[in-house]
């Protein structure tokens with residue numbers, strides 16, 4: 001068993017870390033304050049192929065492995081969860097097309113995502129106001145009309161909603177059929193009847209845009225279906241099983257950043273005549289935080305490695321997601337505590353980290369749902 005990164009992985013980690021340090025961190029507090037998505041940062045990320053790093057070379061991407069991508073995403077998470085999410089959710093939205101698209105669909109849509117002069121984004125449209133964890137109860141309806149389908153419905157909380165060029169929209173062709181009726185379509189943002197509703201005003205992850213999607217008599221060719229009628233639920237689950245270690249890795253990056261801030265602060269903050277890191281209670285907190293970051297990372301690496309090796313990793317992906325993001329919440333909470341009252345103030349990064357951590361336990365299947373997936377696998 002080899003736990004070391006190879007030379008290419010070390011160089012990749014270094015490059016993305018420098019990007020996070022030089023391009024993301026300097027603007028992250030301002031983007032958070034304004035709740036603003038930054039095309040400037042995303043375009044710079046695209047120049048490094050980070051927005052489409054998992055796209056295979058034959059479709060114009062660098063074709064990074066899952067493990068390499070997890071390394072990339074940890075560094076982005078270290079930089080800013082909002083920016084990391086805008087980039088990572090684009091990668092997640094690419095997956096249904098890569099995993100379930102026809103050759104023509106892959107060629108057409110990957111070309112747009114990987115255009116170096118004008119890189120586009122896409123989004124993953126599953127959640128609805130009344131269908132969150134229970135995705136199979138979604139109501140967005142697709143009705144066949146000749147060679148097209150007419151889609152009506154609403155999607156909510158869609159990351160990169162309003163800044164994407166196209167969307168994977170999960171619909172039902174027959175709600176009675178639950179899972180078996182769900183059908184995924186690629187929908188162009190400029191299709192008549194497709195519009196962006198409410199842009200959410202969020203607690204954290206504020207540098208990524210979260211929007212409602214409204215579909216009113218949107219006419220989409222049958223050729224835009226991914227894999228086939230009634231296959232959409234499986235397309236969505238395959239995407240989520242693959243993408244979960246990446247969300248865990250955003251958590252690992254965030255937790256690492258919070259640990260660094262807490263450690264630095266505890267070395268310079270003097271109370272009772274010595275730096276607070278010399279108080280054993282604080283030292284033990286730091287020790288626990290460092291350990292959590294490490295074990296969360298190991299779970300993310302393992303799940304990613306298994307996916308690269310083609311080993312079934314449903315359990316391990318769920319573990320990576322909920323441990324990576326629970327650890328982010330725990331470590332960020334402790335980082336605020338170590339900063340005392342200052343940690344509650346907006347001038348300190350840990351205040352932002354704490355708000356950013358919360359969303360990671362909710363997106364991409366809540367951490368309760370991850371435990372549900374895992375327990376079902378254990379019991380089966």
Ligand SMILES: Cc1cc2nc3c(=O)[nH]c(=O)nc-3n(C[C@H](O)[C@H](O)[C@H](O)COP(=O)(O)OP(=O)(O)OC[C@H]3O[C@@H](n4cnc5c(N)ncnc54)[C@H](O)[C@@H]3O)c2cc1C
Nearest residue numbers: 124125126127132133157158159210363364365366368369
């Ligand atoms: C900022 C943000 C970005 C997002 N981005 C996207 C995106 O790009 N694309 C997309 O499709 N969706 C996106 N989502 C939606 C996200 O995936 C859902 O919010 C999430 O799946 C939970 O659904 P819900 O909010 O409806 O909560 P609910 O499903 O209503 O859950 C409420 C609570 O009940 C718990 N719960 C529900 N069912 C069970 C159960 N069976 N057992 C135990 N506990 C249960 C949940 O864990 C949760 O704590 C985003 C959400 C947010 C907030």
